[in-house]
Amino acid sequence: DTAVSQTPKYLVTQMGNDKSIKCEQNLGHDTMYWYKQDSKKFLKIMFSYNNKELIINETVPNRFSPKSPDKAHLNLHINSLELGDSAVYFCASSHGGTDTQYFGPGTRLTVL
Amino acid sequence: QQQVKQSPQSLIVQKGGISIINCAYENTAFDYFPWYQQFPGKGPALLIAIRPDVSEKKEGRFTISFNKSAKQFSLHIMDSQPGDSATYFCAAPLNAGNNRKLIWGLGTSLAVNP
Numbered sequence: 388d389t390a391v392s393q394t395p396k397y398l399v400t401q402m403g404n405d406k407s408i409k410c411e412q413n414l415g416h417d418t419m420y421w422y423k424q425d426s427k428k429f430l431k432i433m434f435s436y437n438n439k440e441l442i443i444n445e446t447v448p449n450r451f452s453p454k455s456p457d458k459a460h461l462n463l464h465i466n467s468l469e470l471g472d473s474a475v476y477f478c479a480s481s482h483g484g485t486d487t488q489y490f491g492p493g494t495r496l497t498v499l
Numbered sequence: 500q501q502q503v504k505q506s507p508q509s510l511i512v513q514k515g516g517i518s519i520i521n522c523a524y525e526n527t528a529f530d531y532f533p534w535y536q537q538f539p540g541k542g543p544a545l546l547i548a549i550r551p552d553v554s555e556k557k558e559g560r561f562t563i564s565f566n567k568s569a570k571q572f573s574l575h576i577m578d579s580q581p582g583d584s585a586t587y588f589c590a591a592p593l594n595a596g597n598n599r600k601l602i603w604g605l606g607t608s609l610a611v612n613p
Contacts, residue, residue, distance in 0.1 A: 391542070428586055428606040430543070435600065442598045477542050486531050486592045488601065490542030 390414050391491035393478050399497045400468055407464045408494045410478030418442075419461040420488065421453060422477040430477075436461055468498045502526055505589050505604025512611050518576040520607045522589035525570065529591040532565065532572045533601075537586045546587070547574070579611045 391412045400406055412419065420443075421433040435443035436455040450466045461478060478491040504523045512518045522532075533548035549556045549563040549572065556563045562575040576583055589604040 428537075428608070430588065430603045430606075432600055435598065437598075443600055479542070486533065486599065486601065487545050487548070490544065493540075493542050 391478055391480055391489050393476075393491040393494050395494060396492065397495050397497075399499065401499055402468055402470060404468050405464070405466045406468060406496070407462055408476055408478075408496075410461045410463075410491055412459055412478075412480040412489070412491075414480055414482070414489060416480035416482045416489070417458050418481045418483065419455065419458070420479040420481075421461065421463050422479060422490075424475045424477060424493070426474070434461075434463075465496075468496075470498050472496060473498045502593070502602045503589060503591050503604045505607060507607060508605065509608040510610070512579045512609065514579065514581060514611055514613050516579050516611075518579045518583065518609055518611070519573055520587050520589070520609070521571060521573045522604050523569075523571045524591055526591070526593065527570070528594065531592050532563065533590050534561075534563065534574045535588045535590065537588065537606075539585075543588060576609075579609075581611045581613050584609055584611050 394409050418437045420435045423431045433447045434453045438458050439455045452464045455461045475493045475495050477493050479488040481488045506521050534546045535543035536546040537543040547558050547561050549565050560577045565572045586606045586608050588606050590601040592599045593602050
């Protein structure tokens with residue numbers, strides 16, 4: 388039983404392309420997050436949605452656009468990919484105001 | 500501004516030894532202190548957490564020690580095993596208006612030698 392799943396697991400693409408990453412959680416949580424983890428393992432929150440509403444939008448280039456079609460799904464679309472976008476992107480979810488976050492397996496994005 | 504300072508950056512311990520990772524925080528409004536464990540190729544997972552009304556919490560070989568006056572909390576792994584080799588993150592929640600977000604330490608890469 389996968390709690391938080393992401394697709395694809397690996398994504399290799401050329402600079403300038405547009406790509407999407409999808410996330411789904413079956414935990415019944417109402418809050419979902421996107422994180423970026425760089426090569427030094429630093430975890431940086433990018434976005435958070437609560438019941439499909441954007442509640443946290445960190446300083447992220449507007450080439451990154453999250454979308455939450457329902458509270459179980461949170462997708463991330465990236466336009467005009469750059470070399471610096473290469474990282475592992477994690478989706479996570481939590482229940483309401485609780486602080487325990489459940490992470491997906493990550494999507495390793497490589498921009499060539 | 501790094502609100503949660505984690506050390507050391509990397510740690511090598513012999514099997515059976517004690518691993519100690521420290522975190523210092525600045526914001527006295529923090530009210531929850533979790534530690535997450537991340538294995539290579541996996542997402543972080545909650546390992547153990549503490550609230551500031553207690554000074555210590557133990558779960559099996561893992562213990563959090565909390566020092567409110569020093570604004571520090573640490574993770575102790577007793578009888579460290581090679582299977583404990585992972586990256587460990589401390590974190591604390593920051594209130595931002597009606598929202599909360601976790602502020603993360605930079606991580607500690609632990610290697611336990613057999």
